[in-house]
Amino acid sequence: MPTLKLPDTPPTRPLLHQIQWLTQPLEVLETYAQQYGDIFTFPIGIGSKPTVLISNPQGIQEIFSASPNQLDSGEAAGIKLPLLGQQSLIALSGKRHQRQRKLLTPPFHGERMLAYGQLIHDIILEVTSRWKIGEPFSVRSSMQEISFEVILKAVFGLQESSRYRKLKQLLIVRLEGGKSIVRAILLMFPSLQKNWGSLSPWGRLMHNEKLIDQLIYAEIAERRTHPDPSRTDILTLMMAAYDEEGEHWYGICPV
Incomplete structure (x- = not known):
């Protein structure tokens, strides 16, 4: 069989690539795109499979429309x-x-998503109303706040409650935690993904995951016990979905 030829790749400097990827990911991608074009091979991790990055619109379309075979x-x-x-x-x-x-697919269909337009609009207005003319503010924090509010209200269908506040705080810790570099290092080096209890970074991450699961599964169990057909949030729509064999979406979930 002919040897697979990958697109051009930057010079092999694994450790340097990883440091750059952890500290300045966008700058690294923009630099390599200028040097190698919109399709190139990028060595993301030591010992990992070659990763081909594509920013060419036609190429991306072909990938998403390609046969699973x-x-x-x-x-x-x-x-x-x-x-x-x-x-x-x-x-x-x-x-x-x-x-x-x-x-x-059905809960995320374009027409279905349009129904959440007013909710998303209200969330954006509420967050941006805190901005004050002449005072600097963090765009990243505002965008994060909007994202979490949309996830909790449109996706999970939660309103202000103890569960809402707990889940929001846990998600913030999980996706940011104020330690983005440490988190990135953990994800890039599987050998560090060891659960040595609450004193280890990975152990804390796994504990955070357990707490999030408990809240989400409690919400699912509550809705199964007290179904409300008038709800239109994505979680409720997903719970109502069946496959051809009559099995629920949550049939594989440890609820």
Whole structure:
């Protein structure tokens, strides 16, 4: 069989690439795109599979419209998502990926998403109303606040409550935690992903995940016990989804 020829790649300097990727990811991508074009191979991690980065619109369209027989997805393609979990749609492949994608498509359909327009609009107005003319503010913090509010209210359908506040705080810690560099290092070096209890960074991350799971599964269990057909949030729509064999979306979830 002919040897697979990958697109051009920067000079092999694994440790330097990782440091740059951790500290200045956008600057690194822009620099390499200028040097190698909109398709190039990037050595993201030591010992990892070659990763081809594509910013060409036509190329991206071809990838997303390609047959599953041509391109692997999930772990078969080298995708490992410790933060999102192995049940994430991005991490699945084959029939499992197809099943979950089919079940998840209706709640995220374009027309369905338009129904959340007013809610998202109100959230944006509420957050931006705190900005004061002449006073500097963090755009990143504001965008994060908007994102979390949309996730909690439109996706999970939660309103102000103890569970709402706890889940919001846990998600902030999980996705940021004020230690983005440490978190990135943990994700890039699987050998550091060891749970040595609350004193270890990975142990704290796993404990955070456990607490988030408890809150989400409690919400799912509550809605299963007291179903409300008038709800239109994405979680409720997902819970109402069935596959061809009559199995619920949450049939694989440890609820």
